[in-house]
Amino acid sequence: MTTQPIDGDGPLVPMPALTREALREAVRHIKPLNLTQFDRELGEAFDQSVQTGSIGWMRGFLIKWATFVAIERWPARAASLREAERVAEDPSADDDRIHRAQREIARILGEAEREAGL
DSSP states (O other): OOSSOTTSSSOSSOOOOSSHHHHHHHHHHHOGGGHHHHHHHHHHHHHHHHHHTOTHHHHHHHHHHHHHHHHHTSHHHHHHHHHHHHHHTOTTSOHHHHHHHHHHHHHHHHHHHHHTTO
16 A cells, blocks of 8 residues: 555545454554554454443444544545534634534545445
8 A cells, every 4th residue: 555646536545344454554644643543442342342242343343444544544634524513612703604514524524435335
């Protein structure tokens, strides 16, 4: 994998399989500073799964990080999400701007989830 777009404006990395190893490798390439958080959350999800006897914790972990990768592997998509989040949290933004930002956030998250096969 590379941290350069595959073809100009394309993604930084291919969309990985929905496994912890594949997602970790993708995070390592596109957002290496997030590896500590990834590993911490993986450990927490594993511990919770063992304690509760439910794989739901691990599934939630995989869904969260697959969505993260699906967003961050496209720099323009990630920038759009950050800008929409900034506007949505801006106390000086009017209701119309906030609603547009919220719709943009929902659109980006939905697109990322579909791309990740969720």
